[in-house]
Amino acid sequence: MRPTHPTRRTPALAALCAVLALTAATTAGCGGDSGGSGSTSLDLITGVKSDPFYITMTCAAQQEAKKRGVKLTVNGSAQWDVAVQRPIIDSVAATHPGGLLISPVDTAALTPSLQQIQNAGTKVVLVDTEVSDASIGVSRISSDNEAGGRTAATSLAQLMGDKGSAIVISVKPGVSTTDARIKGFTEEMKAHHPGITLLPVLYDNDLPATAASQIQSTLAAHPDLGGVFAGNTNTAQGIATGLQAAGKQGKVKVAAFDAEPDEITALGNGTLDVLVAQDPGAIGRQGVDQALAAIDKKQVTAHIGTDMVAITKANMDQPDIKKYFYQAAC
Amino acid sequence: MTAQAPAPVKDRQETARRPPVPSWLRRVAAANETWTFGVLALLVAFFTAARPSTFLTRYDITQIATNAAIYLVLGVGMTYVIIVAGIDLSVGSVLVLSAVLSAEYTIHHGGAGSGWGTIAVSTLIALATGLLWGALQGWLVAKAKVPPLIVTLGGFGAALGAAQIITGGQDPAGAVSGKLQKTIGFGKLFGQIPWLVVIAFAATLVFGLVLAFTRFGRYTYAIGSNPEAARRVGINVDAHLVKVYALVGLLSGLGSVMWLAYFGTTSIAGHSTDNLKVITAVVLGGASLFGGRGSVLGTVIGVFIPAVLSTGLIIMGVQQYWQDVAIGVVLVAAVYLDQFRRRGRDHG
Numbered sequence: 224m225r226p227t228h229p230t231r232r233t234p235a236l237a238a239l240c241a242v243l244a245l246t247a248a249t250t251a252g253c254g255g256d257s258g259g260s261g262s263t264s265l266d267l268i269t270g271v272k273s274d275p276f277y278i279t280m281t282c283a284a285q286q287e288a289k290k291r292g293v294k295l296t297v298n299g300s301a302q303w304d305v306a307v308q309r310p311i312i313d314s315v316a317a318t319h320p321g322g323l324l325i326s327p328v329d330t331a332a333l334t335p336s337l338q339q340i341q342n343a344g345t346k347v348v349l350v351d352t353e354v355s356d357a358s359i360g361v362s363r364i365s366s367d368n369e370a371g372g373r374t375a376a377t378s379l380a381q382l383m384g385d386k387g388s389a390i391v392i393s394v395k396p397g398v399s400t401t402d403a404r405i406k407g408f409t410e411e412m413k414a415h416h417p418g419i420t421l422l423p424v425l426y427d428n429d430l431p432a433t434a435a436s437q438i439q440s441t442l443a444a445h446p447d448l449g450g451v452f453a454g455n456t457n458t459a460q461g462i463a464t465g466l467q468a469a470g471k472q473g474k475v476k477v478a479a480f481d482a483e484p485d486e487i488t489a490l491g492n493g494t495l496d497v498l499v500a501q502d503p504g505a506i507g508r509q510g511v512d513q514a515l516a517a518i519d520k521k522q523v524t525a526h527i528g529t530d531m532v533a534i535t536k537a538n539m540d541q542p543d544i545k546k547y548f549y550q551a552a553c
Numbered sequence: 554m555t556a557q558a559p560a561p562v563k564d565r566q567e568t569a570r571r572p573p574v575p576s577w578l579r580r581v582a583a584a585n586e587t588w589t590f591g592v593l594a595l596l597v598a599f600f601t602a603a604r605p606s607t608f609l610t611r612y613d614i615t616q617i618a619t620n621a622a623i624y625l626v627l628g629v630g631m632t633y634v635i636i637v638a639g640i641d642l643s644v645g646s647v648l649v650l651s652a653v654l655s656a657e658y659t660i661h662h663g664g665a666g667s668g669w670g671t672i673a674v675s676t677l678i679a680l681a682t683g684l685l686w687g688a689l690q691g692w693l694v695a696k697a698k699v700p701p702l703i704v705t706l707g708g709f710g711a712a713l714g715a716a717q718i719i720t721g722g723q724d725p726a727g728a729v730s731g732k733l734q735k736t737i738g739f740g741k742l743f744g745q746i747p748w749l750v751v752i753a754f755a756a757t758l759v760f761g762l763v764l765a766f767t768r769f770g771r772y773t774y775a776i777g778s779n780p781e782a783a784r785r786v787g788i789n790v791d792a793h794l795v796k797v798y799a800l801v802g803l804l805s806g807l808g809s810v811m812w813l814a815y816f817g818t819t820s821i822a823g824h825s826t827d828n829l830k831v832i833t834a835v836v837l838g839g840a841s842l843f844g845g846r847g848s849v850l851g852t853v854i855g856v857f858i859p860a861v862l863s864t865g866l867i868i869m870g871v872q873q874y875w876q877d878v879a880i881g882v883v884l885v886a887a888v889y890l891d892q893f894r895r896r897g898r899d900h901g
Contacts, residue, residue: 425867426873429822432620443868
């Protein structure tokens with residue numbers, strides 16, 4: 224039995240839908256009202272299933288889909304791995320969904336699979352990450368990472384009182400998102416905060432132990448160190464440990480990306496000082512809207528950059544900031 | 554292992570003309586550790602001269618030692634394994650698995666606010682996990698005759714995978730008791746020496762002495778030099794191998810407790826290159842990958858050379874990429890010097 228797109232509602236068809244709902248990964252417009260896009264099915268494939276960023280994105284996309292009266296099926300890779308994600312894409316392709324929202328885990332390796340699904344008539348929307356082939360996808364929605372880097376710089380400079388040295392400790396060179404964040408951070412610091420000396424970037428290869436020793440060495444060489452911009456959570460953890468061991472926690476301000484639950488905890492207890500949160504919820508909502516617009520042959524925006532917001536201990540209790548916290552579950 | 558071979562002929566001819574070199578000095582010069590210690594001393598002297606106001610003053614020896622403590626504990630176990638001509642690629646993953654299992658216990662028994670009872674049990678869980686995993690790998694090497702490279706490569710992936718299954722790939726929150734962090738992680742003995750350093754050096758001292766002066770240590774060298782000969786003189790080689798791999802597992806478990814205390818999280822993704830770091834240190838310390846040679850003292854020096862090098866280069870403001878180049882060059886150069894000296898001695 225192959226899932227089809229029901230265009231007319233009959234009792235028999237409704238029964239068929241119920242069976243399909245149990246057997247296939249996707250069904251279309253079974254139950255609920257049948258307004259506008261009611262007969263459309265969407266699929267969402269995230270990068271890593273367990274990542275709070277993607278969980279938040281998924282929750283928002285599901286809400287939006289419910290509001291618009293369409294069925295959204297969610298899949299995600301267990302790991303950030305092409306070999307894991309590709310079979311998922313291929314199995315989703317077999318169900319011929321109306322639209323596919325996907326966070327590809329590789330910029331090139333998934334292009335053939337996505338090309339195939341797109342040629343079969345599915346509207347593909349790239350959310351969060353992208354592929355380099357520009358012909359893939361009707362719309363691409365992601366955070367503006369350079370703007371995020373600038374936000375981090377502004378916020379950190381403010382906490383540092385616009386003086387002292389600052390350093391970026393990142394994971395590894397050659398990762399497009401973190402490179403863009405560092406670029407934005409560096410530009411903003413150089414352009415608008417001349418009182419701050421920016422030290423050369425260090426890389427810790429995602430090893431907290433390395434970050435801890437790097438921050439202590441940097442402290443020794445530059446006693447006026449006032450701020451650190453951490454590439455990811457592991458790095459931020461290592462930096463915080465290094466600062467605590469050196470008795471400098473709170474004196475050296477630490478900025479990090481994302482707003483995962485443990486980072487929020489760290490912000491609350493003073494381990495971290497600034498979090499630059501992306502808006503995965505907006506990415507998920509926009510993804511659903513753009514996919515439906517493409518299916519309904521309405522106007523589609525090719526590129527959407529979502530906002531980022533700086534969270535500090537001072538503003539973390541405000542409701543309009545709290546909505547940026549990532550969720551561990553819907 | 555201190556080599557006690559007679560001084561080369563050339564040396565003897567020279568000493569006949571010059572005032573005689575005291576025999577203790579010749580013995581010291583012939584020891585492997587002397588040369589690697591020389592490299593370390595040279596690096597320290599260089600950085601101290603280059604940045605006298607910073608190196609070893611503001612950034613002092615306890616900070617270097619704290620950051621090296623966990624690698625040192627892993628390195629002591631690795632020294633034993635390399636001396637028996639084995640290798641253990643799984644140390645970082647076993648550390649993660651031990652940390653995760655002990656964290657799971659902590660989370661369900663009080664979390665960050667838990668007391669000493671929970672800390673004691675979670676510590677035991679970490680040590681037992683490491684010990685059992687190590688013993689299993691040892692059994693596979695000794696009894697099932699699977700090459701250690703393969704066994705521990707499999708163990709490297711399997712232990713990490715198991716840790717990810719348990720946690721869903723995310724570092725769990727509330728993994729460590731705040732008390733453990735405050736005392737062991739950031740506390741200092743007599744307000745001077747960080748507890749992490751005390752633990753690392755205690756483990757180093759105990760297992761260094763065991764290797765140098767006990768029957769267990771002598772068996773380790775004997776098996777590494779010639780397992781068949783060891784078997785013929787009545788050493789239970791298989792049982793000894795299991796013990797050696799269990800020991801490195803146990804020390805990985807100890808490392809995981811130290812990690813949790815210091816970093817306060819399991820850092821599942823942060824241990825993929827621990828094995829290479831530790832093997833580098835052991836080899837820098839003069840151990841032979843073909844077995845039979847190595848010492849815990851050498852490993853201590855081997856852990857400190859990259860630590861001093863990378864902190865020194867950061868303090869001097871050298872671009873990061875050069876650090877990896879420098880550590881690579883020092884590794885190859887140190888081993889080359891060692892071989893060169895050894896060849897000269899063997900021919901003399």
